[in-house]
Amino acid sequence: MSEQAAPVPLRWVGPIRLSGNVITGEHEVPLATYEAPLWPSVGRGARISRLIEGGIDTTLVTERMSRSVYFELDGAGVAVQVLGEIRSRFAELQQVVSASSRFAELIDMHSEIAGRLLFLRFEILSGDASGHNMVTLASERLMTHLMSQWPQLRYGSISANYCSDKKATAVNGILGRGKHVVTEARIPREVVQKWLRSTPEQIAELNTRKNLVGTILAGGIRSANAHYANMLLAFYLATGQDAANIVEGSQGVTQAEVDGGDLYFSCTLPNVIVGTVGSGKGLTFVEDNLTRLGLRADRAPGDNARRLAGLCAASVWCGELSLLAAQTNPGELMAAHVAIERNERSTQTSNPSTEE
Known part of the structure; x- marks a missing residue:
């Protein structure tokens, strides 16, 4: 059986400004995806993180496999x-x-x-x-x-499905699987209006009606978010993770509230399954990415994986905020997809050898 490689376009986005108990400072993140609008979307969220005091507060709640x-x-x-x-x-x-x-x-x-x-x-x-x-x-x-x-x-x-590996189940949402990470920030009203072209009230209302009510009507399992899976898959592919774990990883809850006129925005991810050693990490591009992320440093056991989980969850926060803001404006989401994806196809056609 011959082995082949499946190239997926990869770009670095950010930097994202972070604070919290796992990783601090400003960091770019690698995202590998065929969905070209994801890069500028996460990039817009990253810009927001740099415009608010402390950036995204990233908290590791617990961890377990x-x-x-x-x-x-x-x-x-x-x-x-x-x-x-x-x-x-x-x-x-x-x-x-x-x-x-x-x-x-x-x-x-x-x-x-x-x-x-x-x-x-x-x-x-x-x-x-x-x-x-x-x-x-x-x-x-x-x-x-x-x-x-x-x-x-x-x-x-040896495997009884009560784990539950690569399946969307209530037990994982309740007990957690992998790293349980919460990302949150208070975004000033003027930042929301200028850079997201929306208001705290619009985003909070959309989150309630779409992510909460809509997901209940759909019968979602321990989940209320717009598109965690997009950011998770792109981050997992770029850092050598088992991509199938986005199934339970995408279970999470987005909260958006008006707080003193500003926007409180958080993403809770109880099942971030990532590591900095093990299968997939020996690939050259993965090693290069983990090195650039600073995750080849000599730290206490588990600390590099915790930092990686924090970066992953922050990427989710950026993309989730940006998408919800876009959906408060009629036509913005589709216009962005059409413009960006047509430009990507044009670039690839004119220069097929271009790599990102």
């Missing part, structure tokens, strides 16, 4: 009994996980019993890795250990 397994038992009664005994020996399970990797740390475990099936969701810290393989290996070791200690447990599966 999850893997769920399931066992079969003789019935629900014995499952309840065994689960209680397992919980009483949580420290023992932590030792099993720590022995599987020097970076793995078991921090929590959740459970569900359905009939005679026992589902366990292990939540593990994974250092600078996104943690997919690390938590699967740890979970495999845990299953072996548990079955050796409780013969009532029979092997079911």
